[in-house]
Amino acid sequence: MLFRHLPDEIFQALSGSNRALIEAVLTDLAEVFYDHAEDPIKDKSTIIESIEDTLHKVDTFSWHEDHKESFDSPKTIHDYALRIYHRLVNTGWLVEEQELYRVSVLMTPQISMLLRSLVEISRHGKRNYGATVLSILSNLEAVAKHPTERGVTLRQSAEASRDFSAHLNQILLGIRSLQRELFASRDPKVIVAGFFDLFVEGILIADYKTIKTSNNPFRFRRQILELTQEFLSDTDTLNKVAQCYVDQQLISLEEAQVMVEKDCRDIIQTFSNIEQRLERIDEYRYRLEKRAADTARYMDNSRPGLANKVAGIISDVAKFEHLPVLKNVFGSRFVGASSAAQPMKRREPPPPRVMTPSEVSADAIKLRDLQRRFHEARQVTVPKMQTYLERQMQADKSKHILDFTIESVEDFVCFDHLRYIGSLGVSAKKLEDSFEIHFTNQYLDVHEFVECREFNVVRRSKASA
Template sequence: MLFKHLPDELFQALSGSNKTLIEAVLIDLADIFYDHADDPIKDKSVIIESIEDTLHKLDTLAWHDDQKESFDSPKTIHDYALRIYHRLVSTGWLVEEQELYRVSVLMTPQISMLLKALIEISHHGKRNYGATVLSILSNLESVANHPTERGVTLSQSAEAARDFSAHLNQILLGIRSLQLELFESRDPKAIVAGFFDLFVEGILITDYKTLKTSNNPFRFRRQILELTHAFLSDLDVLDNIAQCYADQQLISMDKAKAMVEKDCRDIIQTFSNIEQRLERIDEYRYRLEKRAADTARYMDSSRPGMANKIAGIISDAAKFDAPPVLKGMIGSRFIGVASAAQPSKRREPPPPRIMTPAEVSAEAIKVRDQQRRFHEARQVTLPKMESYLEKQLSNNPSKHILDFTIESVEDFVCFDHLRYVGSLGVSAKKIEDAFEIQFTHRYLDVHSFVECREFTVVRRSKAPC
């Protein structure tokens, strides 16, 4: 049974007249017992001090004696803390252990799990699913790359997908119930307050606004579905993942395969129908926001639906041959300018557009490659110049300007920059150490390419031959 691990008196503390005090104390005690860096077994004095700190934060203190106890009515914060402490011990929330004169306090695993679940329910609200979807994708990519070693992480992805799907259902049902509740209300303040308190602060996920943008958390859905389908279609990968399941969980191979297939299908089902579920959530959200917007707009001017009433008055007045005359209504502003205001209409998303890749002709690709190669050839780099000089001088100690050959664009660029080696900066220091350029005052026409001063390139003695 579900409650066989819990004390019978456990929920008495949360159902009596003092449940507000007990709830506030339990929420703060959860932080103490959930401290992962500390010992889960606490001293009694630490628990009493924590209860006192919680009571100091409350506005008012009032204790109701629901049952006869041996304690007097509390008068100080310490008395209140002792009374609450003994109530938690008597109902099973806290367990005392005594060793000589030292009294320790702890929570059983079942009570701790229950308290954690209750706090999560009370704080159940906004979530950010961008990180959740990224973690699922990261785990699936890890499984695809290392199915034998990390295949068990597929179960974590499936659990995260199931939790995500359950939360979407909770959002949908929460918006629907809130919509019915607010539609039945006739109090404008209650409608606006309920919208912000229950919907904006309690139901809406934090990254909801990004769902309609290019940076939305579900932009990796296609990769997730492709990886998951690949696991099911590739029998070798499926066997490797199942083997990892069997080794990690100590189960049979057949049972492991069944678990792998179930996890994959849960992920596929979650991310396949995500758009339809988000559209339903968006539809309920639009109705709810429209109701709240109408109410807020007409709170200070008139009532919701006044625009339709004004249209009806105008239609009735149009039936008369002469407009009726209102007597005694001069100066009365029973209908204001803002009364006929209508809320902005829902903006429909643009229809989907089929993206077709533009075809580039083979001639354009050829010209682009030729231009790219030409620009690369014009670039002056140190390795190019060193290679050109070594090729020209070969084993010769020196070479005259007219003996250099120019067979390509690279050769011409290197030859033209030999005259400016001294101004190329630190990067050309290596060439200056290996070769010396000796100029004369005479100008020569070299191979009908370029006219420049005559020079001779001499290999320095320390340069390799």
């Protein structure tokens, strides 16, 4: 089951009163974790910085206390970022791993797949199937020429066909539900706005206009059907493709043959009845477009409020088992000369208005730069530590802990991590070859700043040579 692989509290963050902020943060974190060119395990500071960047893009936000927590109410961007970060960790979206001084953050595979699916649902848009049909045709031609080497691409063609068929069903069901929703509305603005926002931008296929032209994306349907039917009729090709399935998926030859036949029949079924399904979609599309066009026309040509009055009268008439007979139509003024279209009045041009772009205040930019600078100062890197050691050691061969100076945040971070040079990994090999740390069992208070074990830094001989 689904929740056997997910934490029990996974959806608590998206069900509270702060779900708008959490949703914006998760959408941006998806791009951070989906960067294929970088390590999927991120530093904690990187994640918090990404959350702060998201909050900077949000116009207005406020935190609602869903339940009592051990944190104070957030007052700054950094406080908001920490609160959201802890909420994501507590609900299971993020996982912390600590190795000595470093805290890493990652997503489990199940959570990553869930977030990817949610982001794809929220960003659903129009699809272009011209490239999809061409890729199916190219894969089938490759299988026909090289069934032993390229036979596995038949599986990809079948998956693309099934996905295409499922999307056509989604379009059909989406148009039906949208038509039912808009037809039930009496507000012309809702009808017209819903038509353009929900249908034109969300449901319609991107290359829908080319379906009725000679350059339509389904002009290769005949070649696809012929190639697929040849695979089923040619026993030799079918066996070679099945053998390729056996080698790739490590299954028996009988199972591979059944799988190949099923993939071929799915492709044939998808492209055989595509015309009937597109006709049904076109029929529903026509009804929806006609309703939107009539509504837009009557919004301009009819007397204000007439559409609602007529709709109310029709609703009242529908309550009778037998339609009432009107003896005098002209006596009722809901349809008459006064309801005819009137010429549009001359519209006066709107007065000029000065457009002033909204800008982020200088104080907010300054605060953001200071926060970013502080995060950069806290990051520990081998070049920073090498520069700090060279500046402190100078020409000395050894130096006591109390002789080191701490003049900035970078100096304190580097000084605090001198004790862990041996644990910094391969990147710190150059420091280990140049310097050596000798510890004692005594603890000292260094500059009334930090208390740690006494040690001496000794420059190795090969480094001085």
